[in-house]
Amino acid sequence: MPGANEGNKVKVDYTGKYKDSGEVFDTSEGREPLEFVLGQGMVIAGFEKAIIGLNPGDKTSIEVPPEEGYGTSRPELVFEVRKEQLPPNIAPEVGMMLEVATESGETAYMRIADVSEEMVTLDGNHPLADKTLLFDLELVEVS
CATH class of the missing domain: 3.10.50.40 (Chitinase A; domain 3)
Structure with a gap:
């Protein structure tokens, strides 16, 4: 065979x-x-x-x-946004996955890597x- x-x-x-x-x-x-x-x-x-x-x-x-x-992780896929940029119905938690629209209109999935009082760190690298x-x-x- x-x-x-x-x-x-x-x-x-x-x-x-x-x-x-x-x-x-x-x-x-x-x-x-x-x-x-x-x-x-x-x-x-x-x-x-x-x-x-x-x-x-x-x-x-x-x-x-x-x-x-x-x-391997790509640093350019990790960035911070202000909490108020997230939809108001989302209470961000580390590990949560978000669906976001890219500048080109495509959908990307981002993992919340860190949450501070004012900022949320998003990571677009595969887990x-x-x-x-x-x-x-x-x-x-x-x-």
């Missing part, structure tokens, strides 16, 4: 953990396997690379550095940026 290859639709059971703490941040356990097409950039590069060549039933454990995961991730993977199906 040639194994999973670019263009194949695959179903994968997985558990993702932070390397530094071992804490699980996501898993397919108790849910349907993750389904995606290899080679279309639907999942992070390190995850996708690990699936190439596997056959249904194969299991593997991998380490994904930030460069093959969610990238898993800078993290080395561990995944336990099992290829369930290839079509």
Whole structure:
């Protein structure tokens, strides 16, 4: 059997953990396997690379550095706004996610990183940026 290859639709059971703490941040356990097409950039590069060549039933454990995961933090995506610039119905809390319109009219998601008396720090980096991730993977199906 040639194994999973670019263009194949695959179903994968997985558990993702932070390397530094071992804490699980996501898993397919108790849910349907993750389904995606290899080679279309639907999942992070390190995850996708690990699936190439596997056959249904194969299991593997991998380490994904930030460069093959969610990238490294970009300081230009962190900025402060005055509290009154937020919608009046929002009581900002650290960790809260906000949907904001960019200057080009697109939607971006920002995490509240800090709240002071007058200012709110917004962070547009992915919450898993800078993290080395561990995944336990099992290829369930290839079509």
